[in-house]
Amino acid sequence: xxxxxxxxxxxxxxxxxxxxxxxxxxxxxxxxxxxxxxxxxxxxxxxxxxxxxxxxxxxxxxxxxxxxxxxxxxxxxxxxxxxxxxxxxxxxxxxxxxxxxxxxxxxxxxxxxxxxxxxxxxxxxxxxxxxxxxxxxxxxxxxxxxxxxxxxxxxxxxxxxxxxxxxxxx
Amino acid sequence: xxxxxxxxxxxxxxxxxxxxxxxxxxxxxxxxxxxxxxxxxxxxxxxxxxxxxxxxxxxxxxxxxxxxxxxxxxxxxxxxxxxxxxxxxxxxxxxxxxxxxxxxxxxxxxxxxxxxxxxxxxxxxxxxxxxxxxxxxxxxxxxxxxxxxxxxxxxxxxxxxxxxxxxxxxxxxxxxxxxxxxxxxxxxxxxxxxxxxxxxxxxxxxxxxxxxxxxxxxxxxxxxxxxxxxxxxxxxxxxxxxxxxxxxxxxxxxxxxxxxxxxxxxxxxxxxxxxxxxxxxxxxxxxxxxxxxxxxxxxxxxxxxxxxxxxxxxxxxxxxxxxxxxxxxxxxxxxxxxxxxxxxxxxxxxxxxxxxxxxxxxxxxxxxxxxxxxxxxxxxxxxxxxxxxxxxxxxxxxxxxxxxxxxxxxxxxxxxxxxxxxxxxxxxxxxxxxxxxxxxxxxxxxxxxxxxxxxxxxxxxxxxxxxxxxxxxxxxxxxxxxxxxxxxxxxxxxxxxxxxxxxxxx
Numbered sequence: 001x002x003x004x005x006x007x008x009x010x011x012x013x014x015x016x017x018x019x020x021x022x023x024x025x026x027x028x029x030x031x032x033x034x035x036x037x038x039x040x041x042x043x044x045x046x047x048x049x050x051x052x053x054x055x056x057x058x059x060x061x062x063x064x065x066x067x068x069x070x071x072x073x074x075x076x077x078x079x080x081x082x083x084x085x086x087x088x089x090x091x092x093x094x095x096x097x098x099x100x101x102x103x104x105x106x107x108x109x110x111x112x113x114x115x116x117x118x119x120x121x122x123x124x125x126x127x128x129x130x131x132x133x134x135x136x137x138x139x140x141x142x143x144x145x146x147x148x149x150x151x152x153x154x155x156x157x158x159x160x161x162x163x164x165x166x167x168x169x170x
Numbered sequence: 171x172x173x174x175x176x177x178x179x180x181x182x183x184x185x186x187x188x189x190x191x192x193x194x195x196x197x198x199x200x201x202x203x204x205x206x207x208x209x210x211x212x213x214x215x216x217x218x219x220x221x222x223x224x225x226x227x228x229x230x231x232x233x234x235x236x237x238x239x240x241x242x243x244x245x246x247x248x249x250x251x252x253x254x255x256x257x258x259x260x261x262x263x264x265x266x267x268x269x270x271x272x273x274x275x276x277x278x279x280x281x282x283x284x285x286x287x288x289x290x291x292x293x294x295x296x297x298x299x300x301x302x303x304x305x306x307x308x309x310x311x312x313x314x315x316x317x318x319x320x321x322x323x324x325x326x327x328x329x330x331x332x333x334x335x336x337x338x339x340x341x342x343x344x345x346x347x348x349x350x351x352x353x354x355x356x357x358x359x360x361x362x363x364x365x366x367x368x369x370x371x372x373x374x375x376x377x378x379x380x381x382x383x384x385x386x387x388x389x390x391x392x393x394x395x396x397x398x399x400x401x402x403x404x405x406x407x408x409x410x411x412x413x414x415x416x417x418x419x420x421x422x423x424x425x426x427x428x429x430x431x432x433x434x435x436x437x438x439x440x441x442x443x444x445x446x447x448x449x450x451x452x453x454x455x456x457x458x459x460x461x462x463x464x465x466x467x468x469x470x471x472x473x474x475x476x477x478x479x480x481x482x483x484x485x486x487x488x489x490x491x492x493x494x495x496x497x498x499x500x501x502x503x504x505x506x507x508x509x510x511x512x513x514x515x516x517x518x519x520x521x522x523x524x525x526x527x528x529x530x531x532x533x534x535x536x537x538x539x540x541x542x543x544x545x546x547x548x549x550x551x552x553x554x555x556x557x558x559x560x561x562x563x564x565x566x567x568x569x570x571x572x573x574x575x576x577x578x579x580x581x582x583x584x585x586x587x588x589x590x591x592x593x594x595x596x597x598x599x600x601x602x603x604x605x606x607x608x609x610x611x612x613x614x615x616x617x618x619x620x621x622x623x624x625x626x627x628x629x630x631x632x633x634x635x636x637x638x639x640x641x642x643x644x645x646x647x648x649x650x651x652x653x654x655x656x657x658x659x660x661x662x663x664x665x666x667x668x669x670x671x672x673x674x675x676x
Contacts, residue, residue, distance in 0.1 A: 001438070001501055001504075001505065003497075004438070004442075004497055004498075004501055005438075014445060049330075049331045050327055050334075051331075051332070051333045051334050051356070052334075053355075053356045053358055054333070054356070054381070054672065055358075055378040055379065055380060055381035055672045056333055056380060056381045056382055056670065056671070056672050057378065057381025057382070057384070057462055057464070058381070059331050059332065059333065059381075060381060060382060060425075060462060061461070061462075062331050063331055063425070063444075064444070064447075064448060064451070066444070067441075067444035067445060067447070067448050068441065068444070068445050068448075069445070069448050079330075079331060081329035081330070082329070083327075093356070094358060096355065096356055096357055096358055097287075097289040097290050097291075097357075098287045098289050098354055098355045098356070098357055098675075099326065099334060099355050099356065100289065101289075102326045102327050102334065102355070106327050128363075128371075128374055128375055128378055129358045129359075129360070129363065129375075129378075131363070132358065132359035132360075132362055132363045133290050133291055133292045133295050133299075133359050133362060134290055134295070134357050134358050134359030134362070135358055135359065152378075152464065153381070153462065155455075155461055
């Protein structure tokens with residue numbers, strides 16, 4: 001283990017430069033974010049990820065945000081285990097009828113001020129799964145959404161661009 | 171009962187025309203029960219059990235002869251003799267049939283609903299689709315009796331970035347005496363959405379049954395369509411498909427090896443494996459245009475040929491992984507504190523693995539050598555030499571090592587595919603069926619064997635399609651794996667299984 005750790009000291013970092021926040025996301029957020037809430041939370045946001053029915057593709061790319069290339073924590077974001085510790089709910093999936101109540105209760109358990117980011121084409125409007133008996137539709141059908149990050153799934157850079165917009169809106 | 175072979179039993183049924191490549195036969199209730207007994211006897215493996223209005227279907231495999239077949243039982247009165255009564259692996263599938271189609275398995279040992287949580291506007295969406303009667307009574311979990319027991323309910327929303335499902339632990343102190351899973355939370359009604367869908371939309375949907383296995387699902391769907399329509403796929407496409415499949419296996423195994431170790435609080439392994447996984451995803455995006463390789467395989471072939479410098483990109487990827495992966499294997503092998511957590515943890519009896527026909531890494535880490543790339547097999551694997559790593563220990567450690575061996579094997583396969591990649595078109599024109607036809611395919615994904623069965627209308631739209639995830643035969647074994655382990659080892663056991671919630675819930 002020592003050898004591996006030592007070798008890594010000598011290697012250049014893998015982390016990519018931060019992307020600019022997404023213009024589209026900034027526009028969507030601009031109207032919604034409360035200045036007072038922003039000042040109170042500063043630049044450190046705790047994220048609770050909620051899979052409300054996704055195919056797990058979005059989860060794979062959200063996981064990738066934590067790898068050395070994207071290193072989400074350098075921006076002050078970190079994933080937390082409980083909605084009670086969260087400022088941001090990162091919600092994926094066409095909300096299934098079977099997950100609706102769990103999503104509502106997770107939202108209710110998240111203290112104010114809070115933001116909801118709907119991830120993926122499914123999170124926007126149900127995506128390919130829209131229209132069936134088992135899906136309610138996009139996340140906004142169930143809880144208020146502050147930001148959409150589209151894609152099937154959005155890649156980590158697109159996720160970063162969207163999340164950075166949360167920090168940038170002044 | 172097992173004196174007769176699967177072929178003999180199936181020959182007792184009435185063959186259905188236009189079902190390819192294996193036979194499908196209409197059977198009587200007596201033959202259906204004979205099939206159930208044969209499955210229970212252990213000579214055959216249950217590959218799938220699904221229904222449609224008025225008919226139950228069962229797919230089975232006989233490993234000793236390689237016989238594969240589908241038996242269909244007409245159910246004019248809305249019931250069929252329970253297979254799960256004799257063969258437990260069928261139980262959850264039967265509960266799903268009762269929920270989705272409304273066909274009742276008679277004498278089934280477990281009649282509780284499974285996918286239907288009482289939240290849908292309809293009952294039996296794949297059957298009569300009558301308006302729902304509304305909320306169901308609270309789900310009755312299995313009783314656990316004894317002194318000093320306590321229950322730990324977990325989920326559906328879990329603590330990590332993972333899919334939702336409910337786990338009900340009953341523990342005696344630290345030791346788990348029973349785990350009961352309650353799944354179905356991510357049921358998206360995919361089979362209903364597939365009904366009437368055009369092939370292009372259906373391929374996109376099936377490619378999203380479980381996002382991490384999109385290549386395996388797209389391949390199984392494409393092969394089923396091609397079998398049904400008797401379409402010939404160009405050679406070049408076969409080889410590109412194998413390349414896609416091995417890249418998917420590589421990315422997922424690397425992610426899993428890191429994530430399992432991380433659940434034993436060894437974060438260093440996750441950090442390094444996540445970097446290697448990212449390199450695979452980037453190479454995939456460079457060569458196929460999508461990091462997770464979604465929508466790359468289409469009925470008839472693959473969507474696009476490789477860009478010019480792909481061989482170079484992939485060879486560089488293989489070289490990088492061959493340089494970086496072995497030190498990580500050495501790290502795992504030499505870290506006693508980590509192995510202390512993984513060795514002997516989450517043991518599953520090999521007999522149970524065989525009974526459930528549990529495939530993939532869990533099966534092969536528990537002595538069951540089944541690999542759909544070999545049997546039934548499909549091109550180009552029939553022209554590639556590769557070993558099937560099998561281990562017998564059947565614990566978390568074995569499941570890590572199995573993945574390590576398969577990473578090495580996939581690297582070799584990618585090199586061999588690149589060496590022999592033929593040229594030519596990447597997509598053939600699909601034959602127009604002209605009349606209703608049916609197809610079935612079994613494909614080896616990173617998690618295990620994916621089954622897709624479908625029926626197409628004369629105009630090529632989907633009449634009925636049933637994708638069956640390998641997790642159906644793996645989830646139940648997780649309940650067995652955790653027994654007598656401590657609660658704190660559940661994440662480790664669960665991650666070493668890495669079953670799909672979405673693939674199972676459909």
